[in-house]
Amino acid sequence: MRSPDKYELVSELARRRGFFWPACEIYGGVSGFIAFGQLGTVLKRKIEDKFRERFLRRLGLYEIESPIILPGRVFEASGHVENFKEPMVECTRCKRKFRADHLLQESAGISSTEAEKMTLEEIGEAMESRGVKCPECGGDLAEPRYFLTMFQTTIGPYAEAVGYGRPEAAQGIFVEFRRLYEQARERLPMGVAQIGHALRNEISPRQGPIRLREFTIIDLEFFFDPEKPGCPLLGEVENEVLRLIPAEVRLKGSEEPIEITVKEALEKGYIKMEWLAFFMALAKRFLVELGVPEDKQRFIEKLAWERAHYSAQGFDQEVYLDRWGWTEVSGHNYRTDFDLKSHMEESGVDMRVFKEEGRVVERVETSVKPKMDVIGRDFRGDAPKVARLISKTSPEELEKSLEERGFYTLEGYKILPSHVEIVRKKRVERGRRFVPHVIEPSFGSDRLVYVVLEYAYTKKGSRTILKIPRDLAPIEVAVLPLVSRDGLPEKAREVHSTLISEGFLAEYDESGSIGRRYARFDEVGTPICITVDYQTLEDETVTLRDRDTWEQVRTEIGRLPQLLREYFRWEREFKDLGTPYRKP
């Protein structure tokens, strides 16, 4: 018999202990949607908080929250309406649906790159001319139609107001760029993140939390001046070793990662932008802190035809999973100015920023100033109108006409040199306007939850221990009376409520034997169990038990809050939480 793989073990535990499970089970479940339980929700939040700590707080970047549903034009501009779809074709007889491009590939021998480039009409024509029939019943196929993988809806009661559920949180940032830039006091580089739900109507989602129709995306859009692409923080990561599979290596047919420092990867041109490399290095460290060893991570460069429509260079950060092998946990794309430019064109709003610069360009500007005293005398009541017309006219044209012909005609009014004064002003341009470029690291937080659980899942004999990194544990400490009598429960409740008011995620449990309770808390990854025993009643000390080694130390109750705080910040190790304790 096949032994269950880690996915099976982890999802069984996740369901049983309240991390996550398929949503809507009472109605049979819907694939592509999951619910997070009490432990999963806290774990997920702690993972996202770690992202906030590592990518936002430390770098001084911002987080925003914008709508999940956005008007159709946003996604027309972003290119999603155009690109986020697959050609489908229906059999007129048996009503089965197929991927039109795949049918073509299979039955007409057209390569996938070729098929991908074809328009809907071309696919339809090709299918007809080659006589492609339904592979199931041999019936005639209807005209191919696109299946949009965005969720479409209507906004308000008017059916014309089409809206879409966002397939990424990024557009919410681009759309608000002008205000965000202003609020960042017009400084570049600037990074804005958004952690929120995104929707993709996947054709066939599988794999539990790995591929969902509704999921939480962590998008960070980092804006910078394309003429100043250097990353001043590079020094912090330049010696970080990345396991990289560059496109050129893949094209030679190899998927063997090369181990290379960030610095070298930039020098050799594998990674084109410093900021891209910088965030990849942070992403690697982030995953290490989530419990994934370096050799279980790699970055694989996307080939030109695999990349999203907005991407000029892209790497997927992959983590090795027991069941699915190398699995994407984050994407790192150089989006250039694609998105801001597209929104600029669609909306007509200028998305450019202005930057002052060292080089100064001088230009002489000519303007025409109406002489109101003369105009008033000559035109009387029409004077204001004439003045307005003059200031709207091109100064160059007016000046030229006055020089060559001695007058200029404006809607029937004859303008003479005496009516105007030609003013020449030197204009100094101190900068330039440009559309910022964007580097985007993007994580799927549901996948990260799963990854943390899979890497934390360990067995000790028949017992399961979730070795979740201590700062991510959904229950941080458990307070347990050794036995449930003789005043021990009362004392333990006291310790518990102290820890609660000190801000710890603490649980109290007195049911069953002490060993059973230790086992229960091991299984949900609680790093420390505090046991109140008879000695506690005499000298106000308790034992602390380490989840991973089962070792114990003894400490005074009064020192717990401070010691534990240091422990959870990784400033103190378990053995330094007290004096070694051996059971009597």
Place this chain on the structure above:
RNA sequence: GCGGUCGUAGUCUAGCCUGGUCUAGGACGUCAGCCUGCCACGCUGAGGACCCGGGUUCAAAUCCCGGCGACCGCACCA
């Protein structure tokens, strides 16, 4: 979407082929009580399931059809 396998308490499973004896059995977990002096102790008790819908039949967990879902393979994953 396609093909294959499958769907019984919180979890794992017996029963299904050969319809009735199933008021659906067990183990673990959960809850209550007793017990309990450091790693799932023991005892007593409680609660908890045939995926949904149709059909065949005197009778369906069991046979048939459809749906939904899960897993594996193919495809997809911007």
